Amino acid sequence: MPYTRLQRHTELRRKSGIARKKKARAHAQTVSLQTTHYKKFCDICFEFFIRERDKWTDTLDGRRFAQGDYEHYHAAHYIPRQALYTRYDPMNCHGQSSGHNWAASPKASPIVRHRFMNLYRAWMVKTYGEPAVAELEQRGNQTGQFTIPMWMDAAKENYTRAHQINARAFSKRLASVYRTGHEQGILEQIFNKIGVEPDGLTRE
Numbered sequence: 001m002p003y004t005r006l007q008r009h010t011e012l013r014r015k016s017g018i019a020r021k022k023k024a025r026a027h028a029q030t031v032s033l034q035t036t037h038y039k040k041f042c043d044i045c046f047e048f049f050i051r052e053r054d055k056w057t058d059t060l061d062g063r064r065f066a067q068g069d070y071e072h073y074h075a076a077h078y079i080p081r082q083a084l085y086t087r088y089d090p091m092n093c094h095g096q097s098s099g100h101n102w103a104a105s106p107k108a109s110p111i112v113r114h115r116f117m118n119l120y121r122a123w124m125v126k127t128y129g130e131p132a133v134a135e136l137e138q139r140g141n142q143t144g145q146f147t148i149p150m151w152m153d154a155a156k157e158n159y160t161r162a163h164q165i166n167a168r169a170f171s172k173r174l175a176s177v178y179r180t181g182h183e184q185g186i187l188e189q190i191f192n193k194i195g196v197e198p199d200g201l202t203r204e
Contacts, residue, residue: 047075075094121133152194
């Protein structure tokens, strides 16, 4: 049955879109990977792992969230994310509501933040013990930047954690974040650099 004019137009647009995405992906594979590329990848992997590990439940008050509710259920750091040497430590991050995560941020008033961080620290000490929390806080005071090889190691470690805890959901998460041809090309570069296979990842 011959195509109608609308069907032909739709098919041409579809093929053109696929061609543009492939071209963008190929171009992205020639881009030199920077710290920002690895940091974004590590954050996605690590925060996915935290949410899955804590079963989409607020660790402080036990509230449950629907799996995939990234807007209202966050991976909340005890020591702020700016501290690179504890940024990807599973002990330093826990599933919490967006409200709890906001209370720990600079956006909250000093009084609210102080009260919440006292609550968070009390939970940390109860869960891990005072010596472990003190050691974590000491590492959080370390300064310095990661080198590219250090970022590559962090990327592989965090990918492995996320993939092992729920490979299927993790694949969908990556595909939902890296959507354009350029982004997919960057992701493929990262996979090549850290030596992992993106099994089951959605591709057009």
